[in-house]
Amino acid sequence: MTLFHFGNCLALAYVPYLITYKCSGLSEYSAFWKCVQAGAAYLVTQLCKMMVLATFFPTSEGSGGHLDILGEFMKSTVDLGDLLGFYFILTSIAAKGEMRFMIAGLGWATAELVMTRFIPLWVGARGTEFDWKYIQMSLESNINLIQHVATATLVWLWSRHDLNKSLQPVVMVLLGLSCYKPLVLEVLVNAMGLGSWVLLLSKVMFTGCVGVIALQLYVGLTASSQNHYQGK
Template identity: 40%
Template sequence: MSFFHFINCFALAFAPYFIVYKYSGINEYSSIWKCATASGGYLLTQLAKLLIIATFFPALDSEGFSIVPEFLKSSADIIDVIGLHLLMTNFLAGKGEVRFVVGGLGWGFAHSVAHRLVLLWVGARGTAFTWRWVQTSLDSSADLLVIVSLACLTWMITRTPNKFLVSPILAMCVFSTFVYQTVQHTFSLYGWSLLAFRFAYSIATAILTVVVYSANRTASTRKNE
């Protein structure tokens, strides 16, 4: 029974990536190896980020959540923007839409594998059933929305004159983990309530990204005319 629970949690965590790849149409423009390239870029970027965090943001002796140190640590996530930009510019080919969807999909898949696969293998196979691992698996879908939005905004930030519209939403993506932690400790949100907030935040970020991207496409079309 525990193994089937692991299979269910595994499907909840990773099936959305397969669905997006299969039915978004990017499989017609890009092979699975491009997503693997994006996953490799994620691993290299996280290695660089860990080195920077260990060097400039040493662990604090005080226990508990502190806003300023956590904010400074979250600022290291800007390295993800740099890594995504280098990845989509130099290692992924095709239209802009294909690049940021493939980059975001591969990046998000590697993120889920790194943060959830071992946890699910160890925890979801336990003898006692708990909703914790279902919630952990569903977190993956929320992260997928944020990461694809991050890739889209990273692609646009250097290609649009409306940077004042893109930058705030990009900051929402970069500091999403900090926002989750702050809300969790401030309002004591845990379990399903925290998961609901994560989904609400991710959906809001995705909607704002679509609006800004559509406005940018419309402005570009009018300019070309």
């Protein structure tokens, strides 16, 4: 029974990634090793972030269980390094524009999934007692996949010279919200006492809004580019 529960959690976490790889056209484009490179960039970026956090933002003790908003804000600021990691991937991988952010987002999310989810699922989901938190953990990995693809899309849009200047502040605000999302959710949890399922639903709503807006910006940019090309 415990192995069956572990298999369900593993499938719930990993199968959507395989479906995304197959249905997005990346498999036909033979982008597997490019996704591996994106995953390697994730590992290097996280290592650099850990070094910065350990050097400049050491863990403080004796907080009394209260949320240190300033400290958490400074730590969330380090997550801006993720945007540099995405930008490095997008500029270093040779592929079509729409394939670049899919490779970056999927490779990044897959590396995060393997590094942060596999061991907790292997140790916890195989336990003798059933716990919903492992189902929630698997569902959250799917949310993270959408979030990382949307973030990669926004970074790609920001790097485009043909993006309407009036839309650049929108892209920058969305990128900022993506980086500071953990802080915002942490404040909501401490202020409103959100339960685990409500918190998961909040992540779904936030990620869905960012993803839809990023998709609309991408569709608008590609449509305007095609019209400009046909006009010539």
